[in-house]
Amino acid sequence: MELRQLEHFVAVAEERHFTRAAERVHIVQSALSSSIRSLEAELGVSLFLRTTRRVELTEPGRALLPEARRVITAVEAARDAVADVQDMLRGTLSIGIMQAHGVVDLVGLVGRFHREHPDVEVRLRQAASTVLADGVREGTLDLAFVALPDHATRGLSRTVVGAEPMDFVCSPRHRFAERKFVRLEALADEDFIDYPGEWGARLAVDLAFAEAGVRRRSSFIANDLLMMLNLAAEGFGVALVPRSMASSRMDVRFIRLRKPVPIWEISVVGPPGGPASAAGRALLAAITRRDSG
DSSP states (O other), X not given: OOHHHHHHHHHHHHHSOHHHHHHHHTSOHHHHHHHHHHHHHHHTSOOXXXXXXXXXXXXXXXXXXXXXXXXXXXXXXXXXXXXXXXTOOOEEEEEEEOSOXXXXXXXXXXXXXXXXXTTEEEEEEEOOHHHHHHHHHHTSOSEXXXXXXXXXXXTSEEEEEEEEEEEEEEOTTSTTTTOSEEOGGXXXXXXXXXXXXXXXXXXXXXXXXXXXXXXXXXXXXXXXXXXHHHHHHTTSOBEEEEGGGGGGOOSOEEEEEOSSOOEEEEEEEEOTTOOSSHHHHHHHHHHXXXXXX
């Protein structure tokens, strides 16, 4: 069993498509198929169920996937260790990001890291917070920026990098539009524009309403913050959004909440012992320096 075979296997498993996987590992599809067949012959099992439309993992394939990822990560860590001795960073750094990061200057942070370590290929993957946390657990991401409470990141290392309160947002024609403050209890009869259930912001809002003993009604579920503000501006409902979204200049009213106020807390999560790669450790150290400075 060769490392390249495991890399080819992981690429097909993640892409669920031989052509896309071949493009990802920079070989022709016939060579990739041959590599997978050789690995299957060596193991004596079929790793994939192949149809004309899709590629799915078999039970042996699902069992091999986390182990293959661990082997690849260990090899990359060994290469990074040698690079550390030579005082340079190389390789690939996979970072999970959310749609918005509020008070955290993610572009500036990642941009500075790239300028300091130009030989590191930075791969950004955007998804919901819970999906990103699972990506770190599964080894497909080195680090992830998430907006999750502590209990939702159990088993991961966690560094808080920013936090901000959430505000009530409504149309300028809404009955609360001229208020300076509003209580959650007053929002029980409102039609809410809500986040998808896997978003960290949704968890924060759900927790605040639960603490206030208030049930709310969701009329829209939107996975785009600007769409949420647009819907609110047109009077289709109300929402709770991070305060930094006030800079969007949408035609909506931002109104402060009385306690309990949902807090949108951003943290960086990694494997339990920290990132395996030198690049991941360097980025985490840069984040920690920024936070303490």
